[in-house]
Amino acid sequence: MKWNIKDAEHWSWKKYPEGALILEGGNATYYKTGGWRTDKPAWDEKKCTQCLICWISCPDSSIIVKDEKWDSFDYDHCKGCGICAKVCPADAISMHPEGGEE
Amino acid sequence: MAKTATKQKIVAMTGNAGCALAMKQINPDVVAAYPITPQTTIVEEFANYVANGVVDTEYINVESEHSAMSACIGASAAGARVMTSTSSQGLALMWEELSIASSLRLPIVMQTVNRALSGPINIHCDHSDSMGARDMGWIHLFAETAQEAYDNTIMAIKIAEHKDVRLPVMSMHDGFITSHAIDRFEVLDDADVKKFVGDYMPKHSLLYNPNEPVTFGPFAMPAFYYEQRKQLRVAIDGSKDIVMKVTDDFAKLSGRQYGLFEEYRLDDADVAIVVLGSTAGTTRYVIDAMRAQGVKVGMLKLRVFRPFPAEEIAQALSKLKAVGVMDRSDTVGTLGGPVYVETKAALYNSKQRPAMQGYVYGLGGRDTGPDQIETVIGDLVKVVKGEESPREAVTLLGVKE
CATH class of the missing domain: 3.40.50.920 (Rossmann fold)
Incomplete structure (x- = not known):
């Protein structure tokens, strides 16, 4: 079952499943949590050794890897927790205040 | 009253023993309960049934009523038929979970043996415990006698689990007056109760359908919350007809006709x-x-x-x-x-x-x-x-x- 939940916040009370259940898995991606962030991670390509410990450690699956190489942050879902910066053995990730100087 | 449709046994039992017997005949999948006077003899008696192997129930010993209701909610969401029992401060300690059980539409049945709320601390009957929980989205049934307490327990399961209800039910009787006095009443055969309550198959559950994952209890922001409460109101208002349908079906079986x-x-x-x-x-x-x-x-x-x-x-x-x-x-x-x-x-x-x-x-x-x-x-x-x-x-x- 796949929902079109684009307009879910305008649904009638009759349309929601009984008991406020969500009858579908893997739907956290629809909920963008990037706006929660106060600190934003930045990546330094020169320092990165491609160990991908950040990828394993990220609680929000917000480190995107392509072809077994570090690719990008998913800023739509990254909450800015800073775990990636903390675990990086090469100091390749640093945290910067959101909205500050890049 | 209609003529008795099925063979019944006349017993002399306390109201609590009658409720424990009804639970035995229902044979719930899970019971999570914590003893509290005057309800204790229900869970004590039911624990005997478990220990003697006459029921298949998983009996969860918990450290408080807060945990009892939490375990009931978890088990019910997993798809189990769940029962529990409490009184007074025990019900008060469950308060936080009561509205979660109803809003998740979990058909948990709870024997609530009415006892005064503290304070001062008191163990005897009044209705302040369940009345304090009257707006929590549970169906409330009151019994006058041990017969009614026994009968309501059996009906409660069928009402709660009905596909057009799916709400928790509290079944009340008076602490000590009904719970501990020995009364004469009729009990149904185990087989008749088993047939009457039937098997329970939830529409959605955490365990039954691994290919259909479901989230119980998601966060609802202001854009979503209000509609869920409307659903609950419609469900409990609509349950009145099902309460009567089950009550009438029970009358055909037992010969005992009740009403609203x-x-x-x-x-x-x-x-x-x-x-x-x-x-x-x-x-x-x-x-x-x-x-x-x-x-x-x-x-x-x-x-x-x-x-x-x-x-x-x-x-x-x-x-x-x-x-x-x-x-x-x-x-x-x-x-x-x-x-x-x-x-x-x-x-x-x-x-x-x-x-x-x-x-x-x-x-x-x-x-x-x-x-x-x-x-x-x-x-x-x-x-x-x-x-x-x-x-x-x-x-x-x-x-x-």
């Missing part, structure tokens, strides 16, 4: 008492005595308190001249007990309605004898004769002034 409430000698009555629980028995006795003296008095004994059968009550009482509503719990700081306030509100828009006054009685297990019922009827007769105006303030029966 019982009307006793109400047809030609001028005055009536509205009451629930064991005091209805005393009231019936006094009514018979006063009828013999020519007083036209009747009783409306409430069985289903949630959903509150406002329309039916209004219809049953509108033609009367004066009604006294008796509450075994006080809603301090307002007009009177909950049954009184709601009964009065139910009649407010009726073209014809009786004078009405509220009484609180029997708090903390204070005896309520025939004299108190006679007092209420005497008061009502004075109102009908115009000797007294209906009282605005609630009257506390039997309190030492």
